[in-house]
Amino acid sequence: MGGQAEIGYRALLTRSRWQPERLEHALAWSPDQGATVLAELRGEGLVMNSAVEAGAVRAIQPCLALPALAARRLSGGPMPSAAAVETFVSLHEQTTGRLDDACPLSDMDEVLAVVERLAARVRNEVVILAPLYDPRSYEFAEHIAEGVLRRGAGLRALWRTDVSAVDYAVWLGKRGHTPRATSNVPVRAVVVDGLVGVVLNEAGAGRVIRTENELRSLVALADGLWAQSVEVSQVPKGRPTRSRHELVLRMLAQGLTDDAIARRLGVSVRTVRGDVASAMVELDARSRFQAGVRAMQMGLL
Known part of the structure; x- marks a missing residue:
């Protein structure tokens, strides 16, 4: 980011919305300067409209936004340094503090910020229960789903049958995660790895849950509803799609050789070596394996 863009992004992170x-x-900016900076931040996927207040904007959490920015630039464009991303995210997480049920989430902007942080940490699976359609909420946010899928985690989206979100259903289906629907979804919630969740009330406010009994009940409910649900109709099935650069990085982290990677991807060894060399430079890595590991640490995979 440019100097003013970083200043703006840091300022935006200090509040739920501005x-x-x-x-x-x-920030003592002119209207033109402010509009230019916000346009840059939007273009980089760091800012979005508030889900609560008309005309306001909110910062997407850096633990999700910065790895997404780096992933988009893997195949071209100036790559943010791995150290800079890690430092920025770490400092923000320390400032924000631990997610727990002691801090209620008063509106959807606060819920979005928490779900973004949880999505950036997922290891196995995110389960979403959506009894209604709100295009501004986390249930239908592409940047959150992208973050989950980029980490190689599963995503189960369960909607009530009257939820109408065809475009988003198609988008998920093309990535191999077609949503399912059932006649009754009695709770609005998201569960990450079965270890932490967020439950919302009718007003859109929420709370973080970590207690074993609550989580076990919520997961059991989700599993039961999933078993009786059907795929959302008119959604073409697809396979998860990843760029060649992401696939190369993942295989590097697994310790595969250039020849093995080339065979799996159906490209030349020379192409793979070029991708590896670029990745090592972009990620400040001293070895092939370190490049793959660092990419995983940054949340690129």
Whole structure:
């Protein structure tokens, strides 16, 4: 990011949302300067519209946004340094603090921030229960789903049958994770790895849950509903898609040789070696294996 863009992003992270004119006043920016910076941040996937307040914007959490930015630039464009990403995310996480049920989430912007942080840490699976359609919420946020799938985790989206989100269902289906629907979804929630979840009330406020009994009940409910659900209709099935650069990095982390990677991808060894060399430079890595490991640490995989 440019200097002013980073200043703006850091400022945006200090609140759940900002009206542009208030941000401009806080940073002594002109309206034109503010509009330019926000446009840059939007283009980089670091800022989105508030889900709560018309005209306001919110920062996407860096643990999810910065790895996504780096992943988009793997095949071209200036790559953010691995050390810079790790430091930025670490400092923000320390400032934000631990996620626990002591801090209620008062609105959807706060819920989004928490779900983004959880999605950035997933190891196995995210389960989403959606009894209603809200295009501004985490259940239908492509950047959150992308973050989950980029980490190689599963994503089970379970909707009530009257939820109408065909475009998003198609988008998920093309990535090999077609949503399913059932007649009754009695709770609005998300569960990550069966270890932590967020439950929302009718007003869209939420709370983080970590207690074993609550999580066990929620997972059992989700499993039962999933078993009786059907795939959302008119959604073409697809296979998960990844760029060649991401696949090369994942295989590097697994310790595969250039020849083995080339055979699996159906490309020349020379192409693989070029990808490996680029990845080592972009990720500040001293070895092939370190490049793969660092990519995983940054959340690129």
